[in-house]
Amino acid sequence: MGLISLEEKFMVNILYRSESEILNGIDINTINFENLIKLASSHLMLPALYFNINKKNCSCLFPDDFIAYIRNIFAINKARNEILLSEAKELSELLFENNIKHIFLKGTALLLSNVFEDIGERMIGDIDFIIQHKDEEKVEKVLEKNNYLSPHTDSLFRFFKPKHLPRRVNKIKQSL
Numbered sequence: 001m002g003l004i005s006l007e008e009k010f011m012v013n014i015l016y017r018s019e020s021e022i023l024n025g026i027d028i029n030t031i032n033f034e035n036l037i038k039l040a041s042s043h044l045m046l047p048a049l050y051f052n053i054n055k056k057n058c059s060c061l062f063p064d065d066f067i068a069y070i071r072n073i074f075a076i077n078k079a080r081n082e083i084l085l086s087e088a089k090e091l092s093e094l095l096f097e098n099n100i101k102h103i104f105l106k107g108t109a110l111l112l113s114n115v116f117e118d119i120g121e122r123m124i125g126d127i128d129f130i131i132q133h134k135d136e137e138k139v140e141k142v143l144e145k146n147n148y149l150s151p152h153t154d155s156l157f158r159f160f161k162p163k164h165l166p167r168r169v170n171k172i173k174q175s176l
Contacts, residue, residue: 007036014049019056033066040070044123050074051121078120085111085119087170088127095131098142102129146170 004012010031013022040049050070053059059067088108095102104112107124116122131139148170 005035005039006030007032007039011036011040011045011049014052014056014058015045019058022056022058022061028061033063037066037069046070047074047077047123048121051118055117074120077123078118081111081119081122081124084108084124084127088112091127091129094142094146095129095139098138100131100135100139100142102131104129 006026010022010026013024013026017024036049037046040046047070050067051074053062053067053070085108088104089112092102092104103109105128107122108127108129110116110122111119111124
């Protein structure tokens with residue numbers, strides 16, 4: 001395993017160490033905050049970084065524009081997650097009403113399980129769930145009936161049997 005950058009070490013300290021250990025072995029004047037943004041962004045960790053900076057009361061270590069930028073990302077992410085969680089609950093009710101057993105996965109499952117202190121902390125881009133193989137056609141019909149349509153009509157799905165049903169988007173909800 002190679003050496004980690006100063007920004008990686010700093011990000012790990014902010015995310016996982018106590019308030020008193022954030023600067024452990026780090027000179028704050030040597031941190032490249034632009035690289036920290038790029039690093040956290042590449043790992044989809046900007047909201048978590050902001051949440052932990054706030055929680056550990058260490059925003060004074062950062063330039064004001066850095067804090068303003070990640071605060072904005074956090075707020076956008078939190079608002080998006082509120083919408084996605086609401087939609088996940090609606091989907092769950094819809095699937096339940098149609099006797100379709102399902103389990104949410106990944107980010108949606110974590111947010112619904114209240115794993116995080118704040119729903120803005122975790123970035124999610126979609127709602128993933130598992131169904132029983134026998135319910136595939138039923139799910140396709142229920143989703144289509146409720147305006148969840150596949151944005152890609154001519155795809156490789158014609159030639160190969162995929163592991164997943166095609167991605168669906170509710171055009172009505174997407175425009176809100």
